Amino acid sequence: MSSSFSVLRVGISFVMMCIFYMSAVDSLPELSPQKFFSTLQPGKATLAYFCQADFPSTSVFLEELNEADKPLQDYGISVTKVNCVTEETSRYCGSEKNLMKAYLFRGHILLREFPTDTLFDVDAIVAHVLFALLFNEVKYITTLGDLQNTENALKGKANIAFSYVRAIGTPEHRAVMEAAFVYGTTYQFVLTTEIALLQSIGTEDIEYAHLYFFHCKPVLDLTQQCRRTLMEQSLTTLNIHRFIKTMEAPLLTEVAEDPQQVSTVHLQLGLPLVFIVSQQATYEADRTTAEWVAWRLLGKAGVLLLLRDSLEVDFPQNANVVFKRAEEGVPVEFLVLNNIDLIVSRVESNMHIEEMHEDEDNDIEGPDMDIQDDEVAETVYRDRKRQLPLELTVELTEETFNATVTASDSIVLFYAGWQAVSMAFLQSYIDVAIKLKGTSTMLLTRVNCADWSHVCAKQNVTEFPVVKMYKEGENPVSYAGMLGTEDLLKFIQLNRISCPANITSVQEAEEYLSGKLHKDLVSYSSVSVLGLFSPTMTTAKEEFTEAGNYLKGCVITGIYSEEDVLTLSNKYAVTLPALLLARHKEGKIESISLANVHAQEIVQIITNASLEIFPEITVENLPTYLRLQKPLLILFSDGSINPQHKKAILTLLKEKHLDSLTPCWLNLKNTPVGRGILQAYFDTLPPLPLLAVVNLHSGGQVFAFPSDQAITEQNLLLWLKKLEAGLESHIKILPAQKWKPPLPAYDFLSMMDAATSQHPTRKVPECIKETDVQENDKEQPEDKSAIRNERTGTLRTKHWNRSNWFEEAKKQFRHDNKELCSKAS
């Protein structure tokens, strides 16, 4: 819906732009009097301004005249400036006094002369000129008698467009005259500036210009009054045009086809259609109703009688009204509206929206602050009605919390029902519960901190979500991994064994290193770590144990410190204390000496060792590799990596050519978001595979390996050398802009100011606002306060239809009530 509105908007602004464009072209032709009169063509109207060249006081008028040139030309009226400075004289040049006048000619005949002060602006010029030319088409009246006479004279013959404008030369007057120019031959235009006349025909709100359509043509009985339809929109050329078009359209059309397909002039004019559903049995009554509705909605909507019996489309049985909006692609609405007022109010409320949309064009186009732009909040909200199998996890309360977590090993998710991030994670948590169903000794539980804030506070949980593991005899451990199913599952699984696990025999140690001991777990941990200590190395063992504890849930660690530990240290050629690192995927075992290394360093060693040398980069593991703070060398691949490419890079790695980089590859099949990255780098998706160096940490340059070269060791090495030497130019520099507020906020302070200073919010001049808000420095949002402030006014109405359905419903309810009351009384 909004899209088609914007189409409408674009359309309107296009029209406006054309007008502006045309009026803004170069200046008027300047002629001498003699030349001027020789150019006058019979029947053609010309507005001429006679003046002394560069007479200073006339310049403002000239500007306006200049601007009026184009619109007048559209009506076939040319505008000319006649210079009287030259030797020749004309009676129009005449005296000093005459310099202030403009003359309207048709051919050589002088129609009117205008003192320049009546032509104070473009609107006035166009209005006056057309008024003079359309003397016959537009009847100017001053009394009610005149109006009645005209009305009587035209009964049975023609319809009347009667308008009241506050003064001649106003923009409204111009709009009426422009309409008269087009429709003057079809309808009798009647114009007045007398308020009394307007009042006498019963208009309440007399401050504004009005246009009535008098339906005199169908009136055959002279004693009968012509029906009147008031145009409710403001008097602009476009609105009058639209209004008159609808007056011309048939009052009521009968159709027997799918309402979705029906189109009338109303739709083209941006007005909705109202179908009154009729059945054969009630046809007469329905038609009367429909006519009645049609009169009420004349100028606001098209009314059609939909003959249901011959209709092949299916629609709700009880619907008696079908409402079709003007916007394309909006499905029709089937309504049950039991009285005419409801139908009318339905249309009027819809019009209200439309008008507001039009109004917006005048304002600065404001983004909607009420539209959710937080992806997590929005997705969680959209998913709110889905029933999660929450029963797979145990809900804990103040009463049950302590008993539960002490009775069994438990994972507790602390979340808050209103907090989007924790609710998003709750879904992954439930997925973990589904995967672990019946297999885990670990109890999966959850606490809604919105209900049990004291429980959460006691567990030191003051933000959400938090996952903690409670194991008997141990301090609770906070989970610090990715908030997703896979990582949490890994954490839970790896926590099934104690870390470090105590290995008791050489054979067990070998099984441990080969991955046989924890067969089911090795898939969760890329490495298994075994600490080797002689039984006397207590400090070293403690340090290692501490590190193992710290890494609990991330890496499998084990410890071996039996008497025969030398068997192992000899086998792996390492001096004690040491650790052995088994990479299961690659089937390799590395050894690292641990002499005088503290727990923290051990953690660091193990963490670094568990990094792969040429990893497939994924959403989950990127942060770990970013920590290395090196530029990334990424091989983008659509599917698994080409072994040759892999080999080339591994060779370069081995030869230490890639030490300053983090080489990795990205599989678009596993990580489709990689396409988004490629698009950011190349604008269009390049052919794959593709190699790029991304310097994230300093400068943000992206370099692409030439796509016409094969990815071989030599080419790559050469390219990297050139790159290092600064000989390659980057294809892109990643934007370094800060993350600013995506949208402004409501500026309540200014609204409060505006309210106290009695200024209407809409028209607060910016300068005032800025000075009184800007007490402090200038970098903060207030400098936009005034604009924002103004915008909020429009924002409210803009989303009227979206957020105000309730109001709307209330309104209808009130209508219903009114109906009830009047029936009761």
Added chain:
Amino acid sequence: MGLSAAALLWGLPGLLLIIALHPAFSPCPAQASVPAHRDYCVLGAGPAGLQMAYFLQRAGRDYAVFERAPGPGSFFTRYPRHRKLISINKRYTGKANAEFNLRHDWNSLLSHDPRLLFRHYSNAYFPDAGDMVRYLGDFADRLGLHVLYNTTIAHVTLNKDQRAWNGHYFILTDQKGQAYQCSVLLVATGLSVPNQVDFPGSEYVDGYESVSVDPEDFVGQNVLILGRGNSAFETAENILGVTNFIHMLSRSRVRLSWATHYVGDLRAINNGLLDTYQLKSLDGLLESDLTDLAIVKDHEGKFHVTLKFFLEEGDRSADAVPLPQDDNDNFALRVAYDRVIRCLGWSFDFSIFSKSLRLSAGGELSKKYPLVKASYESKGSRGLFVLGTASHSVDYRKSAGGFIHGFRYTVRAVHRLLEQRHHGVTWPSTEHPITQLASAIIRRVNEASGLYQMFSVLADVVLLEENATAFEYLEEFPMQALAQLETITGRRARHGLFVINMEYGRNFSGPDKDVFFYDRSVGHTEDAWLSNFLHPVIYYYRHLPTEQEVRFRPAGWPLPRPTAIHHIVEDFLTDWTAPVGHILPLRRFLENCLDTDLRSFYAESCFLFALTRQKLPPFCQQGYLRTQGLVGTESLRQHGVESGLLWDYATVGRGDSGQQPGDHGPGQHPLAPGPPVSPFDSNKEEL
């Protein structure tokens, strides 16, 4: 500055030790001459005194409570005379959240013991005063509070001493002449002196404190009640059905608590007389200045109301004294009364405090309270704090500080101040990354009872760290003392702060206001500033306001003019958790104050940003980059794609070479930051 303050605080314990040891090692142990020392002395074992005792006890402080009666809460053993408390004992709210439930529990004191909730003591919505006495007794016993009962402090003086925490000790002397030396004096004696008006004939008047509560004593009588507070109406309510009529006379018009939103004004539960007055049932209300009044007794023992000024001329018997009706035969109070009852409230008992304490009367509105600062410390002497009902001058006729459900929080605030001032324990706070800011605020405004009960008096404060990457959250700080925040809390406010307050709409509350007017409620977020019912208001300051700024704040504002302000639109259910109605506008406000993007993102978005931008939004920085990204599930992803906030990358660029979905610029993620300068031109098309 920070250092020297800390040094000072470190010095204190040593000093304390000396003071404490001094009497013990003294060669000749003094008898009555050496006063027993206490760091904290609490006067009065009413609700406020016990509440303070609880906090002191929990903190392990050296304290004693002095109570003249044999048990706690002696006020409630006699008052209210008709035994019905008008503080709400709401046992059910439909919520499990204990903190939230305290919003609707007006009788409990704060403690860690859930058994000490008043709902376990009474089933009545308006409970009996006897239950309160029982409750307070249990509170003191169960928590083992140190209360010296039957100890009437007859006199309090000041003794200058350089070694004392505040440069002086408070010397308390009890009825037996025993003296106590206190470093800090916490006065929680409530209002104990019945207000009296001195006018001719006031000796004929029964006081509320002693008038009969047996309706039988009023059968067929004409009764005049002086006063228009809850005690006056409570008295009237009791005898409404048996009297001929009741007239009620007071200085100013009745103030209905449901119109003023002040619980000390006339509560609906007591307003039966208003009903009968307006329903023409002979009862009536009149306004007149009581000090002009005189009452004369006629030969039948009936009372006539006249004016003091008439009495100056002659003798006092009713038959001789001129009465207003002599001149003005339709004078309203021309009827003779059988009884006149005075129900004019109570005042603070200043009599026991020596002049040296400079404990003076006269809050702005009422003389019945001692003058205190916003921190509840006496303006006259440092180290003397007024707690409980007597401390109500701070928020008289505004908030709940004169009532249990309000002062239980102000007592806690005073205790936190003392912990910082004398023990170097900074005001409790939690520290969070900036991405948690909206959540932290939403959590508090939805459950915090102190903010809710002590609206516009206690406010939460968010102190921003440098660069606004993290913040500290402080709860329930006395907002009028905002300028002194750093000294009171021991925390630094150098990089801007938010103050979270709860407020009624301006001009909504008042004795003459129509609080039921049509359209009184606001539903649109952009009209939130016009909200009338209690709703959260957030003030943003770039710098801590100065004392001057607080004092000379704009009229009607609880705080000085902020840099920016946000109102969370009022909510019928006081549930401010609506994603778009409440949280989103709050987030936008915080973002614009901090000039950053506080949206949350899935790990996939962070991944994209990490590889396509040099800077990441705070949520990705503080979560994803620390390997704590939010992965999300497939169904959520699907919703994201449908909403247009996420892209289905699997289909991006397939087939048609590089054609972007929608009108997005090349590679521009729909959530990526807009052009840095103007938020106006951003994604018109996208929306």
